[in-house]
């Protein structure tokens with residue numbers, strides 16, 4: 001496996017939470033690329049999109065990822081923004097830069113998880129119930145899945161179809177990621 005590691009997946013997939021736990025366990029660096037974007041551009045991705053539009057955001061986001069990849073450290077876990085892999089040749093870039101891992105969830109579980117978070121930073125979803133969030137997710141996930149599924153590895157969320165989420169999923173995901181990395 002080549003480093004760094006890029007965690008990819010839809011909003012609410014746990015890229016940040018599982019990624020941070022994983023990095024702690026490995027003793028590696030962790031970088032949330034949405035936070036890096038905020039530091040570099042002075043606006044969160046949501047505010048930047050509100051102010052300058054999605055296209056401008058995607059262009060800047062691309063450079064944030066590529067610029068940080070120039071850093072002379074490779075033991076890094078990056079949590080990418082949910083839409084990053086699905087723009088232009090970004091998925092190919094990730095493959096050249098390191099190893100990509102898709103955290104794959106069923107849309108119903110993503111909707112449930114997202115409905116429990118603060119949605120202010122997710123303007124498309126704010127104020128919506130889990131059911132309404134699902135209506136937004138379904139077509140978007142269908143569109144994005146072919147990109148996500150080009151990842152070097154795919155990890156399915158540790159939850160069966162009808163199981164109720166119990167809040168330990170991110171820790172379990174971090175355990176699975178840890179095993180994958182130390183074995184490869």
Ligand code: S3P
Nearest residue numbers: 010011034045046080081082083
């Ligand atoms: C986006 C996801 C966000 C952030 C931006 C756009 C998307 O990141 O980059 O608001 O298009 O799915 P997270 O997946 O970390 O929430």
